[in-house]
Amino acid sequence: MSINEKDQLKLLVAGDKKVIQDLYMHQFPKIRSFIINNNGTVSDAEDIFQKALMQLIARYRVKEFVVEGSFSGYFYVACRNLWRRELNKQKRIVTNDEIIERNKEAEDMTMVTLEQEKWELFQEKLAELSDNCKQLLQMFFDKVPYKEIVNKLGYNSDNVVRQRIFNCKSQLTKLIKKDSRFNQIKEL
């Protein structure tokens, strides 16, 4: 994140309209095409854009942070996860009570924000593994059968792949569990 972006983030958190306009110009077109290409509409895209900004602002207000890497990439991923979640969301009962609605919305936004933080933590830990582990695990998580992994990566047998994945995943599990943030956000 550049110095300029850091300043922008501060202004955004205060609700500066010019910065929001700027972000809209630069980020929204990407978000819109992603959502339209994934079973959404322009108004869905607008909704996600608004939620992603609110999520970012809330996180910063609770605990200041800097975005590693590009802000653009970070924001895009946050929107993508929000949309993934929205698509799978269980239908909830809508009430006409304004206070209940507002509380529910706050609750939902809080869940979204914490889930996003957890997601980032998990990605960070995966990045610490060797390239070989990352490749194997990515295939495992995409549910590629062991047999296919054996063929693609030239291992001797299913069992070798199974053991190798197990080792990689054990490392990853330890890294996640060791992180204090994981212990904070895991449920009480």
Add this chain to the structure above:
Amino acid sequence: MKDYPIEIDDYLSGNMSISEQQAFEERLRTDTELAQEFKLQKEMFTMYGNQKWIEGDMDILKTDQAKQLQSFFKSDKALEIKTTINEVISENRTNVNSKRFWFIGIAASIAVLLTVSLFVFKDKNYEELYASYIHLDEIPSLVTRGEDSHKLLEEAQLLFEAQKYEEATRSFSEYHQKETTINPLSYIYNGVAYIELGKFDSALEQFRHLEDSNTLQAKKAKWYRALVFLKQKNKTKIKEVLQIILSDTSNYKYKEAQELLDMID
């Protein structure tokens, strides 16, 4: 820290026989440590794979961080920022869409006309107000780029665009009868078609379905109901709906609702 049991991987990757699966599930029920380990391993699939997003456990809301986040989301400051964001979004919607300039032109001239006409013939302007607020170009298209765009829906939209409202409502109704998952936008199109046909009760019914749809589009229902009453020249009902919209600044078309209320009142 000891390693997690490798059986979890076998289970999650589908490398277990049925009887092994059953035995494993039985263990999950009785062995809490295994169950906890299993939860984390399963969570990894959500975080790293392309599987469905699993919503987290609500227990997490009890943490301090969650409480702080929640109190911010409930605050007036949050509401204020959200309103600013929505303002930016709707302002850009107006600027970007070139088709809109044309509409704005008309709306502006109607507004001028209205201010004049308000003194002259107060009752006759509902029709014009309706025309300036309906904004057909704002309804997202039903024709999707993807391969699974729906034939019947496409056809219905084309009829709608050709202003063949009678046929359009027939196609939409057929679609609603045949399908189990309904694209919520179809209720908006069908409702507007009914308005054009002067069938106001049918129009209201469509917007009721929209409101009950539990989708992101549902929040638009109130505004469209207001438009039905506007076309119907039912002042009491319009005011009633507009008041509801005005009860929350984050409601769809909040600003327009305020404008409209000022004009008819």
